[in-house]
Amino acid sequence: MLIPSLIVHGGAGDMPIAEHADYLAGCRVAFEAGWRLLERGESALNAVEAAVRSMEDNPIFDAGVGSVLNSEGEIELDAMIMDGAQLDLGAVAAVRGIANPITLARRIMEDSGHNMLVGSGARQYAARIGMRLCSQAELTVPREVARFREYQKTTVKKQQQLADGHDTVGAVAIDRFGNIAAATSTGGMAFKLPGRVGDSPLVGSGAYADNLTGGASATGHGEFIMRVLLSKTATDAVGSGMTAQEAAEHAIAVLKRRVNGKAGIIVVDQQGRVGFAHNTPHMAVAWRSPISGEVQVYLQPDAAQIQE
Amino acid sequence: MLIPSLIVHGGAGDMPIAEHADYLAGCRVAFEAGWRLLERGESALNAVEAAVRSMEDNPIFDAGVGSVLNSEGEIELDAMIMDGAQLDLGAVAAVRGIANPITLARRIMEDSGHNMLVGSGARQYAARIGMRLCSQAELTVPREVARFREYQKTTVKKQQQLADGHDTVGAVAIDRFGNIAAATSTGGMAFKLPGRVGDSPLVGSGAYADNLTGGASATGHGEFIMRVLLSKTATDAVGSGMTAQEAAEHAIAVLKRRVNGKAGIIVVDQQGRVGFAHNTPHMAVAWRSPISGEVQVYLQPDAAQIQE
Numbered sequence: 001m002l003i004p005s006l007i008v009h010g011g012a013g014d015m016p017i018a019e020h021a022d023y024l025a026g027c028r029v030a031f032e033a034g035w036r037l038l039e040r041g042e043s044a045l046n047a048v049e050a051a052v053r054s055m056e057d058n059p060i061f062d063a064g065v066g067s068v069l070n071s072e073g074e075i076e077l078d079a080m081i082m083d084g085a086q087l088d089l090g091a092v093a094a095v096r097g098i099a100n101p102i103t104l105a106r107r108i109m110e111d112s113g114h115n116m117l118v119g120s121g122a123r124q125y126a127a128r129i130g131m132r133l134c135s136q137a138e139l140t141v142p143r144e145v146a147r148f149r150e151y152q153k154t155t156v157k158k159q160q161q162l163a164d165g166h167d168t169v170g171a172v173a174i175d176r177f178g179n180i181a182a183a184t185s186t187g188g189m190a191f192k193l194p195g196r197v198g199d200s201p202l203v204g205s206g207a208y209a210d211n212l213t214g215g216a217s218a219t220g221h222g223e224f225i226m227r228v229l230l231s232k233t234a235t236d237a238v239g240s241g242m243t244a245q246e247a248a249e250h251a252i253a254v255l256k257r258r259v260n261g262k263a264g265i266i267v268v269d270q271q272g273r274v275g276f277a278h279n280t281p282h283m284a285v286a287w288r289s290p291i292s293g294e295v296q297v298y299l300q301p302d303a304a305q306i307q308e
Numbered sequence: 309m310l311i312p313s314l315i316v317h318g319g320a321g322d323m324p325i326a327e328h329a330d331y332l333a334g335c336r337v338a339f340e341a342g343w344r345l346l347e348r349g350e351s352a353l354n355a356v357e358a359a360v361r362s363m364e365d366n367p368i369f370d371a372g373v374g375s376v377l378n379s380e381g382e383i384e385l386d387a388m389i390m391d392g393a394q395l396d397l398g399a400v401a402a403v404r405g406i407a408n409p410i411t412l413a414r415r416i417m418e419d420s421g422h423n424m425l426v427g428s429g430a431r432q433y434a435a436r437i438g439m440r441l442c443s444q445a446e447l448t449v450p451r452e453v454a455r456f457r458e459y460q461k462t463t464v465k466k467q468q469q470l471a472d473g474h475d476t477v478g479a480v481a482i483d484r485f486g487n488i489a490a491a492t493s494t495g496g497m498a499f500k501l502p503g504r505v506g507d508s509p510l511v512g513s514g515a516y517a518d519n520l521t522g523g524a525s526a527t528g529h530g531e532f533i534m535r536v537l538l539s540k541t542a543t544d545a546v547g548s549g550m551t552a553q554e555a556a557e558h559a560i561a562v563l564k565r566r567v568n569g570k571a572g573i574i575v576v577d578q579q580g581r582v583g584f585a586h587n588t589p590h591m592a593v594a595w596r597s598p599i600s601g602e603v604q605v606y607l608q609p610d611a612a613q614i615q616e
Contacts, residue, residue: 197399226511
C-alpha cells in the first residue's frame, strides 16, 4: 500500500493581488475535498473529480460557476479526466449550461462508448443521462459581466489585455493502489470565439495520466500548451527517470524554448512525489507535505504564502 | 535543397474487396495533387492540404463528401493541419455542412487567433470568413444512406459490426526547405453520437508535425489512438533516432501493447524517408519511390497491389 498523494491548481497567470487569498483558500478547500476521499481509500479518479468539482463550484476560478464569457457573452466549458490504470479518458468541450463539466467528462468516459463529446452534442448527452442542465445565468458572476462590458466598449488592443488571465483548474492524484488520475476544467480564454477549444480537454495537452509514468494537469495559454502537448511532455519526462518536480520544470522549459508559451503545470510521479512549475507571475497550488502532513499552498515565487 | 517527400493514406480497416481498386486510385490521385505542388517548390503545408482536399472530394473515403452518418443520420466532420516549422496547428471538430474541413482548419490556424473551433462555432466562423457552407445532402452518398437504413433496423450487436471501418484520410510531407507538415480529415465513426470527436482533430493523436523530428497522420479506432497519442509517439520515435518506417512500426506496437487498439499510421522523417504501419487487415497508402521516382500504392500485406 502506498501513501496517496494529491496536488491541485487553480490556474496560472497574472492574478490580482486582492484575489490572492481567495485563490489560495479555494485551492485548499479543493485539496481537502479530494484528500478526504483518498484518505478513506477511495480512488485517485474520485479524488481528482471531487477536487475539480470543488473549484468548479467556487466562483473565484475560471471553471464552472464564475467562468469567463466568450466574444458573444456566453459561457462555454471544457474539461477532461483521465484514468492512468487503463489510459481511459473522458472529455467535453464548448458545452453550455453544465455546472460540473468534469462529472460529464467522467460519465462520457465510463458510459458513452466514446472519449470526447463537444458542443450541442455534449449537452444533448448530458440531458439523456439525466444530468441537470442549467442556464447561463446560473454560471455567470457579476465580475465577468463587468469585464465583458469593459471588453465591448474598448479597442481591439486593449481587448487582448483584458483577455489575459487563464484560471483553469486541475488536480492530479495517486491512490494507495498506485492508480494515477488527472483532471482539468476551464471556462477557457475570456472573449474567445464561440466554439474555441483550448488545451484543457485535449488529451496529452491539458492533462495526462499513466500508471507507468505519472500524471499531469496544465494551465495557461492553451494555444501554446497544445503545440508541445505539455502534460504528455511532463509524464514522458517522469517515464525517463525524472522526479515530478524535475518533470514539471522540464515541461515548462520545453514550452518556453519551442513556442515561447506561458503556463503552469502540476505533476505526480509513480512514487507519489508531487511537483509544479510555472513561468507566469502567479500560479495557485495546494498539496500536502509528506513530512508534516500539513496542507501547503503556493501562489508566487519568493513570497510567504498568504494563510487565510 | 532537399528532395521533397509525400505520403498519403485513405484509412485503415477492413475494406470490402470490391472497393480496393477505388481506394488505391483515390490515394494515387491525392498523392499526385500534393506532389505537383511540392515539385514546383510549394510548401509541405500546401501539399498536404491539396492531397487531403482531393480525398475529401472523393466519395470513396470517409471525409468530406461520402462521410459516414452519425446516430441521427447527420454528417459531422473533424480535421486538423499542422505546420512543423512553428508547431502551428489548426483544427475543427463536429462541424456540419463544410465540404473541405481541412481548408477550414488551415484558416483557423492562420487567421482566427485560436487553434481549434468546434460545432456550431466552427460553422459560424466558416461563414464569417466567407467559406461556402453546404447542405448535408451535398456531402451524403447513397452508400452511406443505405448503411444507415441497415443500422436503423438491426440489433445493437450487429450495429457495432456495421460501425466498423474507419476510412479517415491523411497526408504528411517535407518540402525542399525541410519544412514538415501533416493533415488529417474524417467523417469519424459511423453512427457515432452527435458531437463525438475522435483522434483525427486532436493534436498529437490524429496528426503531428515538428521540423526537428518528423510528421505523422493516424487512422483507425480513435478512442484508442488518442489514449497513446499515436502521432506524437511516432514523431518522438523519429526524434530518438528511428527511421520513418521504424517509428511507424514502433507507434503501432505501442498502441497494441498499451491499449490493444487497431490503427494505421504514415510517417515522414527529417531526411525525407517515408514509412507506414498498420495492424488492421487493410490500409490504403500512396507514396513515391525515391529510387524509381514512380508512385507506389499499397493496400494489404503479402499481396500484389492492384494497379488501375
